[in-house]
Amino acid sequence: MYRLLEHNVLKNLLIKEEQMRLSHHTQQLLSAVEDRKDIDWMDVIADLQTKLIKEELGEDATGDEIQHGLRFVTIFRDIIYRFSMFSLVF
Numbered sequence: 001m002y003r004l005l006e007h008n009v010l011k012n013l014l015i016k017e018e019q020m021r022l023s024h025h026t027q028q029l030l031s032a033v034e035d036r037k038d039i040d041w042m043d044v045i046a047d048l049q050t051k052l053i054k055e056e057l058g059e060d061a062t063g064d065e066i067q068h069g070l071r072f073v074t075i076f077r078d079i080i081y082r083f084s085m086f087s088l089v090f
Contacts, residue, residue, distance in 0.1 A: 009056065010072065010073065010076050013052055013053075013056060013073055014073065014076065014077055014080070016052060017048065017049060017052055017073070017077075020048050020052070021045065021048065026044065026048060029044045030044055046070075049070055049073065049074075050066060050070065052073075053066050053069035053070055053073070054066060056069070057069060
């Protein structure tokens with residue numbers, strides 16, 4: 001779990017997440033849920049992020065570990081974007 005706190009691990013997760021968000025497959029999923037009421041774009045992105053965290057922690061990761069991992073990634077990404085440090089970190 002604490003491996004997620006390592007700079008390179010977080011950096012690689014954020015890069016991979018960005019690539020997956022921009023992928024043709026994800027863009028198709030986002031378009032497909034545009035007019036639906038039972039699911040929206042945040043559900044698609046949450047699934048994508050959960051998949052990334054599970055890959056990093058292992059399929060046997062507990063729900064709490066996944067939630068903590070999601071928080072770490074979200075906080076780190078938000079800090080980078082809020083303070084316009086994206087190019088400095090990467």
